[in-house]
Amino acid sequence: MNSARAPRHPHLRAVVDVLESPRFSAVLATVSIGTVLLTHAVRSMIGWPGLIAALATLAVMAGAVLYVRRDQFEWLGILPVTLLAFVGWSIVSTLWSQYQWTTVSGVLYQVVVGLLAVFVAIGRDLIQIVRAFGDVFRLVLGVSLAVEILSGIIFDVPIKFLGVLGNIAIGGPIQGLMGSRNMLGLITLIAVITFAVESGTRSVRRETTIASLVLAGVVFVLTRSPVASFAGLVVALAAVALLLIRRTPAERRQGTQIGFGILAVVAAAVAYFARGPIVGLFNAGGELQVRLSLWRQTWALTQLHFTEGWGWAGSWRPDVLPFLAIRTTNGRIPTSALDAYIDVWFQLGLIGLVIFVAFLGLALTRSWIVASNRRNVAHVWPALVLVALAFVSAAESAILTEWGWFLFVVCAVKAAQELSWRRGLRRTEVG
Incomplete structure (x- = not known):
């Protein structure tokens, strides 16, 4: 921050130092992505007031970071x-x-x-954004699959407040943490794109990429979502076209x-x-x-x-x-x-x-x-x-x-x- 604008009060200066920290921005970005992706699950567990409070708190912190770092951005x-x-x-x-x-x-x-x-x-720069989304997608898909296994195989009862029907034992469709098979299928499709780009940028280990793609493939098949399946075909064709153009x-x-x-x-x-x-x-x-x-x-x-x-x-x-x-x-x-x-x-x-x-x-x-x-x-x-x-x-x-x-x-x-x-x-x- 510009020294002329730096606050003189030590406590306020400490807050500003935290807001300017790259690590704080990275954590805040990842938490924001995770909260927004999991709005259905968060709302199901703590209700609308809890979700709104969480999003509002994140928005205030995000706004504060943008303000204290305003000289670092080209706003035009x-x-x-x-x-x-x-x-x-x-x-x-x-x-x-x-x-x-x-x-x-x-x-x-x-x-x-x-x-x-x-x-x-x-x-965040684009590679950092892809990495943050990749980490959150791994969490969302992993926990979704775990919840479905608990519901459909271990306890054999639906988890109604999450909208999980427990159909994994019969091959789906599954809903995971997203509330519906189509939403889970769409998130999984975007996760596949993210994992593939992570691999292309070599920002994660090869073992992580393989495990992530296998997880996404299993979840995608189990959603049995016709909307996501058709979208996946279109995205695959677009990816091929883009690769040839590049x-x-x-x-x-x-x-x-x-x-x-x-x-x-x-x-x-x-x-x-x-x-x-x-x-x-x-x-x-x-x-x-x-x-x-x-x-x-x-x-x-x-x-x-x-x-x-x-x-x-x-x-x-x-x-x-x-x-x-x-x-x-x-x-x-x-x-x-x-x-x-x-x-x-x-x-x-x-x-x-x-x-x-x-x-x-x-x-x-x-x-x-x-x-x-x-x-x-x-x-x-x-x-x-x-x-x-x-x-x-x-x-x-x-x-x-x-x-x-x-x-x-x-x-x-x-x-x-x-x-x-x-x-x-x-x-x-x-x-």
């Missing part, structure tokens, strides 16, 4: 304009929201999680990018017209019917506030209208539209959807360009994570809240750090 262009626009539109929706207090609490929750993501993104000589790389882009559009069109067989292949028929019914109900309500939406809520509140009126065909009370794009349109209207698609599209484009042109393998991580989140958003709304929003903001901010038009504009003006 560090936050994507589209991120600010999306959060801003969520805040503005309070003015016409049909449930204003729900919107206020939803926005505050979104901002707190977003602040923690910004702290992780700008307070190995292409620089003078031919742009043409290769365009070729893969055309191929992706054609593949998307084929997948759309062949969606029936694809759904059958991944055994997603039952889940698809549930989603179709939910989407129809949500779309009918969206028409009533087509442009501006009903107001931001984040996760749905089943005791508040209009969420109270929506039910799934399997009798469950939905907490989202199970489609991020429909969900955003429903809550923030067409304007919000345009901002969200621009935010996601720009973050994905930036991260893909960086991953294609930078030699460091760590740059592949944000690109593939955003591919997974973008694809899964057609079947889940995870990207809008908690761990999905956290990952989204981390990747978007890291991509903006590498390719910011505002920084480029300033360099041009200075030059």
Whole structure:
């Protein structure tokens, strides 16, 4: 910290020294990642008040670290304009929201999680971020598998407060600490990406990488999640394409990018017209019917506030209208539209959807360009994570809240750090 700004009181100076410590930032980043990833488990054990207190405490400490280290960061262009626009539109929706207090609490929750993501993104370099996520993923997957073994094999009873059904003895599906098989499957998929990048950067021992991938493979299979399985195929294809692009000589790389882009559009069109067989292949028929019914109900309500939406809520509140009126065909009370794009349109209207698609599209484009042109393998991580989140958003709304929003903001901010038009504009003006 600048000596002119250093506090004179010894106790306050000691606090500042701790906040400036790289070790404190590393621990705070890892704890923040773990808490956000395990919000379902934390909420199940200590309730909403406990979770909110934990996140608020972490956010205050993260804000304090960013403040005392403010001279160490290049703030221009560090936050994507589209991120600010999306959060801003969520805040503005309070003015016409049909449930204003729900919107206020939803926005505050979104901002707190977003602040923690910004702290992780700008307070740690990319390899450190990948390593921190890798450590947390190993913990989450290991404990999830242990809980399932306890529930399904040793005690043979469901652990209801965690949402664990104890199906591991019959080969799944398992839910672990994430509350549902799809959420556990998605987290496991992102964990596989993380472990692979760790291996590529040689930041962990080979034995650790092998053990981590085996653990992730076992958990992934046991989730029996059709959503995660389909997303895994898409991510695998994207990883192959990215690997080929990275190995292409620089003078031919742009043409290769365009070729893969055309191929992706054609593949998307084929997948759309062949969606029936694809759904059958991944055994997603039952889940698809549930989603179709939910989407129809949500779309009918969206028409009533087509442009501006009903107001931001984040996760749905089943005791508040209009969420109270929506039910799934399997009798469950939905907490989202199970489609991020429909969900955003429903809550923030067409304007919000345009901002969200621009935010996601720009973050994905930036991260893909960086991953294609930078030699460091760590740059592949944000690109593939955003591919997974973008694809899964057609079947889940995870990207809008908690761990999905956290990952989204981390990747978007890291991509903006590498390719910011505002920084480029300033360099041009200075030059």
